[in-house]
Amino acid sequence: MTIGLATYSLAAQGDHVLVVSNTNVAVDRAIEMICKVQPNEKIIRLGNPTKELPPNIIIPDREEKKQSSDTWRLVATTFAKSFVDSRFSNLRFDTVIIDEASMAPIPAVYHSAMLAKKRVLIAGDFEQLPPIAMNNESAPVREWMMRDVFEAAGISQNPKKSLDDGTLIMLRRQYRMHPQISALVNHLTYHGLLEDGTKATMSNIPPAPGSALVFVDTSDLNTWCKKSSTSSSKYNLYHAFLAVDIAEKILASNKTPAIITPYADQAHRIRLILRDKHLDDRILASTVHRFQGQEADAIVYDISDSDGTTPHWLESEMSKRLMNVAFSRAKNKLIVIANRNFLFRKLPARNAAREAITYIEKNGSTIPGADFLPPDFKVRDPSAKRLRPEEYEILKEAQVSTFTEQTFYPAFLSDIDYAKREVIIFSPFVTRRRLGLIADDLKALVKRGVKVSVYTRPPQQMFDTTEKAPNDGFAKGAADAIEYLKGIKASVQFRPKMHEKLAVIDLRTWWVGSLNILSHAAGATHETMIRLQGLEKTIQHLIDDILQRGSERTAVAFTKIGELRSDLRGLYVEGIVSMMSSPRRVRGDLRIADAMLTDGTGTIKLALWEDQIGTVREGCRVRVLNGYTSAFRGTLQLNSGKYGKIEVL
Numbered sequence: 001m002t003i004g005l006a007t008y009s010l011a012a013q014g015d016h017v018l019v020v021s022n023t024n025v026a027v028d029r030a031i032e033m034i035c036k037v038q039p040n041e042k043i044i045r046l047g048n049p050t051k052e053l054p055p056n057i058i059i060p061d062r063e064e065k066k067q068s069s070d071t072w073r074l075v076a077t078t079f080a081k082s083f084v085d086s087r088f089s090n091l092r093f094d095t096v097i098i099d100e101a102s103m104a105p106i107p108a109v110y111h112s113a114m115l116a117k118k119r120v121l122i123a124g125d126f127e128q129l130p131p132i133a134m135n136n137e138s139a140p141v142r143e144w145m146m147r148d149v150f151e152a153a154g155i156s157q158n159p160k161k162s163l164d165d166g167t168l169i170m171l172r173r174q175y176r177m178h179p180q181i182s183a184l185v186n187h188l189t190y191h192g193l194l195e196d197g198t199k200a201t202m203s204n205i206p207p208a209p210g211s212a213l214v215f216v217d218t219s220d221l222n223t224w225c226k227k228s229s230t231s232s233s234k235y236n237l238y239h240a241f242l243a244v245d246i247a248e249k250i251l252a253s254n255k256t257p258a259i260i261t262p263y264a265d266q267a268h269r270i271r272l273i274l275r276d277k278h279l280d281d282r283i284l285a286s287t288v289h290r291f292q293g294q295e296a297d298a299i300v301y302d303i304s305d306s307d308g309t310t311p312h313w314l315e316s317e318m319s320k321r322l323m324n325v326a327f328s329r330a331k332n333k334l335i336v337i338a339n340r341n342f343l344f345r346k347l348p349a350r351n352a353a354r355e356a357i358t359y360i361e362k363n364g365s366t367i368p369g370a371d372f373l374p375p376d377f378k379v380r381d382p383s384a385k386r387l388r389p390e391e392y393e394i395l396k397e398a399q400v401s402t403f404t405e406q407t408f409y410p411a412f413l414s415d416i417d418y419a420k421r422e423v424i425i426f427s428p429f430v431t432r433r434r435l436g437l438i439a440d441d442l443k444a445l446v447k448r449g450v451k452v453s454v455y456t457r458p459p460q461q462m463f464d465t466t467e468k469a470p471n472d473g474f475a476k477g478a479a480d481a482i483e484y485l486k487g488i489k490a491s492v493q494f495r496p497k498m499h500e501k502l503a504v505i506d507l508r509t510w511w512v513g514s515l516n517i518l519s520h521a522a523g524a525t526h527e528t529m530i531r532l533q534g535l536e537k538t539i540q541h542l543i544d545d546i547l548q549r550g551s552e553r554t555a556v557a558f559t560k561i562g563e564l565r566s567d568l569r570g571l572y573v574e575g576i577v578s579m580m581s582s583p584r585r586v587r588g589d590l591r592i593a594d595a596m597l598t599d600g601t602g603t604i605k606l607a608l609w610e611d612q613i614g615t616v617r618e619g620c621r622v623r624v625l626n627g628y629t630s631a632f633r634g635t636l637q638l639n640s641g642k643y644g645k646i647e648v649l
Contacts, residue, residue, distance in 0.1 A: 002171060003099055003123060004033035011041065011074060015094035019076040020112050022103045024050045024618050026293040027076050030099050031057060034074075046077035046085060048580050048618060061582040079108040080579045088115065097121045100293050102148045105131040109149045126150035126159070127189050128325045129292055130318075173197040176295055180212035181327065181334050184359055188352060189324045205298050205333045206249045207372075212333050213364025215357055216242060218306070219341035221369050221528055222514030224499040225306040226546070233265035236304035237502075237512050237542070238369070239337050240269045241400075241530070243300050245372050246335055247283045250298045255333075258296035259285040260326045262319065264576070266304045268621055268649060269538070276535040288322045290619055291329055299330035303338040303353060308499030311346050311353075320352040327356075336360060337369070373530065374400055379407040387414045399534050405515055405527040412503065412511060413441055415531075419505050422451040424543065426500040429462045429519035430454075432477040435484065438518075443488045452490040455547075456482070456518065457498055481518070500546065507540060509533045541649070562601030564629050564636070571627040573636060574649075575599035577606075577620055583613050597622060597636065605635040612646050621649040 003019065010017050019034070021027050028050050031043055035054050045059050053059075072091070082088050096116040098109060101124030113120045126148060133145040148156075155162045162168035174182055175197040186194045208214045223238035243259045250257035261267050270285040284296070301323070305311040313319060327334055340357060347354055360366070377395065380388060387395065392414050395401060403411055416423050423445055445452050456462075459478040485492050502512040511517075513529035520527065558572045575597040583593045593613045597606040606624065608616055616622060625645050630637050638646060 001033055001036065001175075003030050003097060004035075004037035006097065006121060006123075007034050007074065008037040008041075010095050011038070015118070016073050016092075017075070018082075018091075018093040018096045018112070018115060019074075019099060020079055020082055020096065021099040021293075022079060022108075023100075023290075023293075024048055024078055025290070026100045027078055028053065029293050031076050034076075041074060044072045044075045046075060046087075047081040048582070050618065078579075079104060079112065082112060082115070083108075084581075091115065092117050094118045095121060097123065098149075099123050102126055102128045102150065103131055103289075103292065104149065105133070105145045106147060106149055106152050107144060122149060124148070124150070126156045127321065129289060129321055132289065176331055177328060178212040178330075178332050180363065181330050183363070184213060184334070184356065185324060185328050187359055188320070188327075188356060205253055205255050207246065207335070207367055208365035211365040212330075213360045214333070214335045215340075215360040215364060215366045216246070216335060216337045216369050216372070217340045217366060218242065218337065218369035219339055221339075223306045223339055223369075224308045224501065224514075225304055226308050226500060233263045234304050234309055235263065235265040235269045236302075236306055237269065238530075239302050239304050239306075240266060240273055241532075242337055242369055242372050243270055243285075243302050244273050244277070244279075244283070246300050246337075247298075248277075248279070250300075250333075251279075251282060255297040257283055257298045257300060258291065258294075258329065259283065259300045259302065260288055260291050260329065261285075261302040261304060262288055262313075262322050263304055264621075266302060269542070270302075272538040272541055272649075273535060276537050288326045292325050295329050295331055297331050298333040298335065299326060300335045300337065301326045303336065303343070305346075306339040306342050311343060314343070314347060314353045315351060323352055323356060370528065373402045373528070374398075375402065377401045377403055377407060377411065377531075379410055382406040382410065384410055385413060386410055386417070395531070399532065401531045403513075403529045403531065405520060405522070405525065405529075408511075408515055408527075408529045409438070411531065412517070412529075413438065415505055415509055415511075416441060416445060419445060419450045421506050422453065422504075423506075424453045424455070424504040425517055426455045426498065426502045426546070427516050427518035428457050428498050428501065429516045430456050430459075430478045430481045431474070431519040431521070432481045434517075434519050434521070435481040439484065439488075442485070442490060446489050452485075452488075454482075454485055454490055454492045454518070455495050455498065455500075456492070457496060458494045461496055462519075504539060504543060507536060507543070510535075510539050510542075560601040561597065561599045561604050564602070564604055566629055569628045571624065571629070571636070573597070573599075573604075573624045573627055575604075575622060577616060577618050577622055578603065580608075580616070580618055594635070595622070597624075604629075606646075607635050607637050608646070609638075615648050616646070617648075623647040623649055 007017055019030050024047060040056055043057050045057050093115055094117050096112050098112055101122045130148045131146055133141050150156045155168050163170060172193055173195045179196045182194055182196055186192055221238055223236055225234050225236040227234055247257040247259055259270055264287050267285050267287050274280040274283055274285060338357060343353055387410050442452055459475045462478050463474040482492055501514060501516055503517055504510045511529050511531050515527035515529050561575055577595045578598050579596040581594040583591045585591055591610055591613060593608045595606045595608055595616055597604055624636060627636050627638050
């Protein structure tokens with residue numbers, strides 16, 4: 001609203017104003033704020049809007065007849081557009097307003113400032129996200145591309161001095177967040193300087209309707225986390241399902257939820273689940289970076305870190321800034337999902353994530369993660385090897401079901417009886433005793449032509465062996481069990497240090513949880529397994545990622561963008577679209593546009609044709625199958641043929 005009021009005041013005194021920000025989402029958000037104050041003011045929107053804008057917004061790039069820029073009084077665009085649009089070579093504005101300035105690289109701020117004749121107004125929060133750059137090993141990159149203007153001006157180092165000398169104005173009164181949420185943000189980041197502008201009433205948003213702060217603890221679920229095969233990002237399937245379930249409950253209460261996570265791969269998994277459940281147009285799942293500048297009635301913040309990875313990144317200053325941004329997006333409710341036992345075991349005592357969890361436990365509500373799972377599936381006789389026919393008929397109709405270590409095996413063995421093509425089992429440990437109990441069932445699968453694939457650790461890595469506690473016998477038993485699997489023609493692949501515990505049947509039914517399918521000892525531990533069906537896209541992408549078999553499915557090889565060079569063929573490339581050009585016409589009536597595609601290792605221009613222009617958007621994740629790099633244009637193009645396509649993930 002501050003941007004809207006400032007723009008209104010400047011326009012009222014006759015100023016020509018440029019509003020510029022880092023992303024199209026932020027630009028559109030600023031336009032919305034301006035329209036709230038000036039509902040009929042004509043605003044020139046340059047670039048690619050991310051949403052439907054009011055009728056008073058003029059988008060010259062979409063009009064057949066280009067408008068003259070001589071009379072443009074109020075313009076909004078991104079930094080990138082202001083760099084490449086030739087019209088800016090002749091445009092100057094009385095005032096330039098830079099929004100979300102903490103994420104703007106210093107050269108971008110300087111460039112925008114050069115477009116101002118009278119003044120530059122820089123709006124942002126130096127406690128939120130700084131600019132992003134890939135090559136953080138370079139000193140010039142760190143100095144010019146990874147610092148924000150607040151640090152360059154000395155404000156970050158000594159904000160009190162800047163407040164005293166008038167170069168910094170702090171908007172201390174907040175109107176977005178419920179007081180319980182702002183108190184958390186105030187405690188973690190702003191040292192008590194924030195004030196609440198309104199006394200918000202408690203809404204009935206689930207879960208725990210009486211509290212604006214909720215911590216969902218997944219410690220008892222023994223969740224596992226995994227690094228992606230194509231990046232350093234992480235994902236946690238248990239957390240993904242919990243986040244979606246919570247968001248669905250919020251949506252059912254007629255409130256707007258958003259799911260935010262620090263990790264791009266976790267956001268991607270959540271979006272796949274939402275797409276399979278036909279909720280992707282009603283529930284937004286995003287990384288914190290993508291959501292800065294936006295808000296929602298309720299925010300579900302997923303800290304995905306758990307066993308299988310190390311949470312060192314959560315010790316960084318960036319992690320604290322991400323939490324500050326994520327928490328402050330919530331208007332009425334904040335739900336944090338985390339594995340408390342894992343984080344408190346792995347992180348130092350003085351840590352922002354631990355401090356946030358402790359604060360919510362003390363001042364909000366804590367709910368065990370298991371409370372969001374369906375009740376345990378009722379099995380009349382857990383000692384039976386299969387479910388009764390009437391029990392299995394009920395199970396086949398359920399999209400999500402929950403099982404204990406006592407009821408898992410009858411249901412799982414009933415499932416594999418119906419397998420037609422493939423059964424994949426991920427079990428970090430294998431024991432002779434457990435395999436012996438289901439060996440005949442696996443052998444029967446292979447005999448009737450079903451492919452059985454087992455992924456496990458090498459035997460010598462399954463059990464700790466020391467002089468005081470030798471476990472050579474266990475390792476020998478595991479080796480014998482693996483030889484048996486190979487003997488019945490099952491495929492066995494070793495994956496050192498794996499933590500995944502899951503099974504997939506014909507890419508239609510999958511089991512995920514904390515139970516080692518090929519080693520669990522009855523009565524030894526309490527475990528939970530979730531059975532899901534009807535999420536085919538999610539299953540396919542999960543298996544492709546874990547097995548790194550996208551190249552097998554598409555008959556092309558995965559290549560990182562940083563490894564691309566001229567004149568390569570048959571490429572499989574994935575990345576995030578960071579910027580798009582306006583469409584242009586070539587070869588008669590054909591339209592083409594360019595998208596800048598980045599994957600953390602580099603950036604390349606991707607050529608988009610016709611219907612691809614309408615489906616690809618800034619911020620979306622894209623997979624290019626069977627592409628090639630043009631030696632002449634230096635762009636990533638699409639080969640024709642059976643597998644040639646661009647997928648929006």
